[in-house]
Amino acid sequence: MAGGWITTKLNYVIGWGRKFSLFHYPFITACCGMEYMSGACAHWDFDRFGCGLTTFSPRQADLIMVVGTISQKEAPVLKTIYDQMCEPKWVLAVGACTLSGGIYDNYAVVQGIDNIIPVDVYVPGCPPRPETFLDAIVKLQQKIQNQDQEWRLKRRK
Amino acid sequence: MATEKKKVTEVLKDKFPEKVKDVSFPLGDETIVIEADALLEICRFLMKDPFALTMLLDLTCVDYIGEEMRFEMVYHLFSITNNNRLRIKIRLPEKDPAIASLTPLWKNANWLEREVYDMFGIHFTGHPYLKRLFMYDGFEGHPLRKDYPLRKRQPMIPMRRKE
Amino acid sequence: MTYRIQQEARKESLMVNMGPSHPAMHGTIRIMLELDGERVLNAELEVGYLHRGFEKICEHKTYFNLLPYTDRLNYVSPLINNLGYVMTLEKLLGIEAPERAQYIRVIMSELSRVSDHLTALAAMTMECGAFTVFLYMIQAREEIWNVIEQTTGARMTTSFIRIGGVRADLHPNMDPLLDKAIDSTRKLMKDCHGLLDKNKIWINRTRNVAVISKEDAINYGFTGPCLRATGVYYDVRKAHPYCVYDQLEFEVPLGDNGDNYDRYIVRMREIEQSLRIIEQARKKIPRSTSPSQLMAEGIEPAEAIKASRDKKVEAKIQLSPNLEGSEKEVYPDILSERKQYIVPPKEDTYTNIEGLINHFKFFMKGHGIRPPKGDVYFSVEGGSGEVGYYIVSDGTDKPYRLHLRGPCFHIVAALEEMILGHYIADIIPTFGSMNMIGGELDR
Numbered sequence: 001m002a003g004g005w006i007t008t009k010l011n012y013v014i015g016w017g018r019k020f021s022l023f024h025y026p027f028i029t030a031c032c033g034m035e036y037m038s039g040a041c042a043h044w045d046f047d048r049f050g051c052g053l054t055t056f057s058p059r060q061a062d063l064i065m066v067v068g069t070i071s072q073k074e075a076p077v078l079k080t081i082y083d084q085m086c087e088p089k090w091v092l093a094v095g096a097c098t099l100s101g102g103i104y105d106n107y108a109v110v111q112g113i114d115n116i117i118p119v120d121v122y123v124p125g126c127p128p129r130p131e132t133f134l135d136a137i138v139k140l141q142q143k144i145q146n147q148d149q150e151w152r153l154k155r156r157k
Numbered sequence: 158m159a160t161e162k163k164k165v166t167e168v169l170k171d172k173f174p175e176k177v178k179d180v181s182f183p184l185g186d187e188t189i190v191i192e193a194d195a196l197l198e199i200c201r202f203l204m205k206d207p208f209a210l211t212m213l214l215d216l217t218c219v220d221y222i223g224e225e226m227r228f229e230m231v232y233h234l235f236s237i238t239n240n241n242r243l244r245i246k247i248r249l250p251e252k253d254p255a256i257a258s259l260t261p262l263w264k265n266a267n268w269l270e271r272e273v274y275d276m277f278g279i280h281f282t283g284h285p286y287l288k289r290l291f292m293y294d295g296f297e298g299h300p301l302r303k304d305y306p307l308r309k310r311q312p313m314i315p316m317r318r319k320e
Numbered sequence: 321m322t323y324r325i326q327q328e329a330r331k332e333s334l335m336v337n338m339g340p341s342h343p344a345m346h347g348t349i350r351i352m353l354e355l356d357g358e359r360v361l362n363a364e365l366e367v368g369y370l371h372r373g374f375e376k377i378c379e380h381k382t383y384f385n386l387l388p389y390t391d392r393l394n395y396v397s398p399l400i401n402n403l404g405y406v407m408t409l410e411k412l413l414g415i416e417a418p419e420r421a422q423y424i425r426v427i428m429s430e431l432s433r434v435s436d437h438l439t440a441l442a443a444m445t446m447e448c449g450a451f452t453v454f455l456y457m458i459q460a461r462e463e464i465w466n467v468i469e470q471t472t473g474a475r476m477t478t479s480f481i482r483i484g485g486v487r488a489d490l491h492p493n494m495d496p497l498l499d500k501a502i503d504s505t506r507k508l509m510k511d512c513h514g515l516l517d518k519n520k521i522w523i524n525r526t527r528n529v530a531v532i533s534k535e536d537a538i539n540y541g542f543t544g545p546c547l548r549a550t551g552v553y554y555d556v557r558k559a560h561p562y563c564v565y566d567q568l569e570f571e572v573p574l575g576d577n578g579d580n581y582d583r584y585i586v587r588m589r590e591i592e593q594s595l596r597i598i599e600q601a602r603k604k605i606p607r608s609t610s611p612s613q614l615m616a617e618g619i620e621p622a623e624a625i626k627a628s629r630d631k632k633v634e635a636k637i638q639l640s641p642n643l644e645g646s647e648k649e650v651y652p653d654i655l656s657e658r659k660q661y662i663v664p665p666k667e668d669t670y671t672n673i674e675g676l677i678n679h680f681k682f683f684m685k686g687h688g689i690r691p692p693k694g695d696v697y698f699s700v701e702g703g704s705g706e707v708g709y710y711i712v713s714d715g716t717d718k719p720y721r722l723h724l725r726g727p728c729f730h731i732v733a734a735l736e737e738m739i740l741g742h743y744i745a746d747i748i749p750t751f752g753s754m755n756m757i758g759g760e761l762d763r
Binding site: 183184186211212213214215217219220231233237240242244263264265267268269276286288289290291292293300301305307 | 324367368371373375376377380411412536538539540541552554559560694695696697706708710712720721723725729730733734737762763
Binding site for chain 2: 072073075076079105106107108110111114115116117118
């Protein structure tokens with residue numbers, strides 16, 4: 001009984017710590033990048049939500065924001081970077097092109113990045129306004145808080 | 158200005174009578190149609206004074222599928238000193254389309270011709286490094302040709318689920 | 321397949337890849353470098369990571385349908401790309417927009433150009449370490465985007481400039497917001513000039529770095545600020561004036577050397593010139609014949625449709641707020657009278673049969689805009705240079721071939737040569753000063 005309460009609380013605390021200290025990797029390719037820039041700057045600020053540190057090293061990042069169209073040539077690059085990130089990691093798919101290929105249904109564009117990597121939060125828009133972006137970060141933070149934090153040592157076979 | 162315009166095309170017609178096939182002014186743009194083997198010669202001639210068409214604005218190709226001379230190369234030249242443009246069109250056959258490269262004259266022809274090779278499959282003789290520009294190695298076919306289907310995707314890595 | 325740089329490499333040099341996902345690569349481009357310590361011996365670029373098949377997909381869409389695709393080409397100045405496409409098509413069709421629409425086009429174009437230069441300079445200076453300048457310029461850009469949003473409805477990808485004119489008239493309350501945008505941009509630019517122009521660190525990083533001569537620049541096909549930084553006077557707005565640019569007074573700043581500092585200072589001065597153009601256009605714009613009065617009195621649409629069954633509806637009809645600025649009375653100001661090329665006003669579409677037929681013939685595939693057979697080339701001055709469109713039409717409602725002459729394609733082609741002999745750290749301001757936009761480079 002006491003053990004269950006402690007592990008639940010520990011889960012909660014670890015979740016609280018993880019959600020408010022996200023190091024994000026902006027994988028920017030196209031037009032949505034401009035709205036990312038607006039979101040990261042002084043007017044609508046990501047830093048207020050704890051998501052301020054931009055890191056360009058996948059080894060140190062928790063969150064990869066895929067911003068902009070992913071073409072077929074770019075797909076292996078995205079997969080490599082996703083694989084280089086350490087657990088726990090989350091993926092934010094920003095913009096219509098990452099959700100489903102957007103307006104580009106042709107030979108050159110991947111029709112949705114969930115064909116390549118698993119996605120946690122989808123942000124629609126072409127491009128999404130910065131407020132939508134911030135709403136997505138808040139939703140992601142709720143998801144992180146409520147998920148099982150997997151802090152137990154597991155013997156992986 | 159009108160006499161100036163006629164001069165370029167008139168002089169070209171006089172100097173290269175058998176190579177210049179057609180001259181027209183659709184919507185005010187000067188256009189000439191020439192033979193494929195005369196390209197380098199005519200461009201070298203046009204780069205000098207008094208025409209001074211020193212800038213290669215654009216280089217592209219149009220695919221007229223179904224016709225015998227399937228590809229049409231379109232070059233746009235521009236002169237900053239005289240402030241006028243010239244369009245040069247050349248027809249190429251469907252089988253083994255090849256044309257001389259303009260890299261000895263203009264440096265941006267390097268990338269422009271790589272793009273046309275990538276998208277249409279036209280071979281440029283004398284190009285130092287004819288490799289695909291936009292598409293990746295392992296991509297088969299030339300996307301902008303009319304017989305390449307719009308949605309034929311060739312993914313580089315396996316997709317997680319069926320589209 | 322091995323790359324050229326691998327084939328030419330020396331045994332003792334170091335090969336480094338500045339890969340497609342990199343903090344200083346605006347978008348995605350790959351630079352492969354062969355280094356001797358920190359000096360660049362050889363460089364090769366690989367592009368195409370944002371190739372979205374714009375030209376191919378445009379062959380499958382009607383002329384009106386492909387307007388949103390043109391927005392996403394140079395996505396920091398979308399209205400200028402829109403304008404280029406629309407003016408090419410208008411040249412082919414032989415129609416002209418009314419005068420007020422042309423002034424609106426100029427105002428929107430110049431606002432876009434200011435936001436393009438602000439973004440380019442902000443990114444360039446941030447990557448060199450001047451973070452304050454980045455924040456100031458993005459703040460100025462926000463004010464400008466507020467103005468654009470008030471009239472067009474969207475901050476970035478607007479599809480505002482339509483064939484035959486513009487989509488809607490300027491917002492009646494635009495003046496205070498535009499004043500605020502111009503004033504705050506001027507004030508922020510003054511601060512940025514003070515922070516960077518005579519700053520020793522900035523001058524050391526950008527003066528005499530990546531110099532390109534006039535002849536080389538012309539040979540490479542440079543246009544726009546990068547060409548003007550070498551001293552060549554060529555601006556499409558002065559050489560082949562379009563819209564009402566020949567009636568507006570503005571200067572074209574030139575540089576001396578063609579190095580990074582000149583490209584930076586030419587862009588800073590062009591922002592001021594664009595603000596001058598906007599102020600002049602505001603004063604000279606012809607008054608609207610009947611200003612937009614959306615919230616004024618008028619009958620409800622449902623009533624109007626019912627009444628139209630008996631006889632023609634003469635009264636004013638109240639439209640939805642989405643259509644603010646494009647009511648029927650405003651149409652003579654903003655769109656040309658050639659009915660087959662414009663979207664008919666909504667009041668007509670729903671209340672009389674001619675409007676309905678016009679609407680049907682415009683939008684249905686197989687009908688719509690069918691230009692005469694032929695080809696056309698037209699260019700406008702974009703943020704990076706001469707944006708040209710080459711359209712081949714075969715008489716149907718879809719273009720047979722649409723080609724974009726992207727200015728940064730030619731400029732980035734010169735990067736391989738420009739960084740030879742410099743340090744790695746010099747690549748950053750060089751690449752930033754070229755203002756490479758992935759959508760335009762890779763199409």
